Amino acid sequence: MEAQPVGQWLDELASKASTPGGGAGAAMNAAVGAALVSMVCNLTIGKPKYAEHEATMTEALAKAEDLRARALGLAADDAAAFDAVVAAYKLPKATDEEKQARTAAIQAALVGAAEVPLRTAALAAEVIDVAASILDGANTNVISDIAVAASSAKSALESGVVNVEVNLASMADEQLRKETETRLTEFTPAAGRADALIAQVRERLAR
């Protein structure tokens, strides 16, 4: 994905090919959010006016760079996990043994497929928190970009949640389903933190 032209990647996203799909779209939104956090840090670090925030900005930059790289990795993982589900559905089902093996393979693949959007939601929450961490020390000329970063990451989180839910719907193991739902609730409150951050930015812009 990194090496692919933007227009071509969007063409593939739009096509009937099963990957890239919504999981990759969510990962891209997280990557855009992380990149904008990096931009704000890069436009703040080294400016005498913001010298007292240098350590915060340097730390946030390192974190945002890592998050962006991981977001791109998630887009690839999403495609691999989806392919595994498709492959499992294609397993033979002529005999009872084959049927059992296929069902087990499908369920294992679905667990893997739910894991990727769960990680996307977790990563998106981290992008939101790193965006929040730079508001007070950021170059005031670019604080609107903190809001865009938060909004983009919030969309990645929201999409991650939906993408987990679509996999949960086919998951047979009740216990595992409950566990996944519980893990998801760790990350969902970050959407509210993103809204609060966006509101803070807008308030400062209106001053």
Added chain:
Amino acid sequence: MEAQPVGQWLDELASKASTPGGGAGAAMNAAVGAALVSMVCNLTIGKPKYAEHEATMTEALAKAEDLRARALGLAADDAAAFDAVVAAYKLPKATDEEKQARTAAIQAALVGAAEVPLRTAALAAEVIDVAASILDGANTNVISDIAVAASSAKSALESGVVNVEVNLASMADEQLRKETETRLTEFTPAAGRADALIAQVRERLAR
């Protein structure tokens, strides 16, 4: 932007270069939303099970393709509008005449710079509405992608609003500022429609 590798575009977004910035990020989120609407249409059109929705899907696909192309155009327009603002600020200001000319040029450039995120917000609202138009007729295997599309477009809308506001803050012409604010309120209710659409998708997934 279309021809640029995804990784490189994100690197530039993250860099201290003034463009691409938050405006391009918002446009990308709108493009991802439009691309996912196309994907859902492409995975529905031609399937006998959804034959009765063929006309709706074909119309939505054409609209989504157009919106995606326009979103990519907005990313370019945003960079051009920003460059115009920077160029205006760099105009000479030695004499009173130069000062007047510079101030007028800055204000004209700011109007242009506010116009692009306004168009991004308008386009994002269109993406949300076309996503809503396909829910009932879409291939049920991919309705989660409608939610991701709506979420991504909602982020583009939200970011467009913030990016208009940041330009309004520097705009001297009170009348024009009021007009721009009023035009913005035409599009902001689409965020609520996106939330409603996402909720509908989640409800269907939970069945």
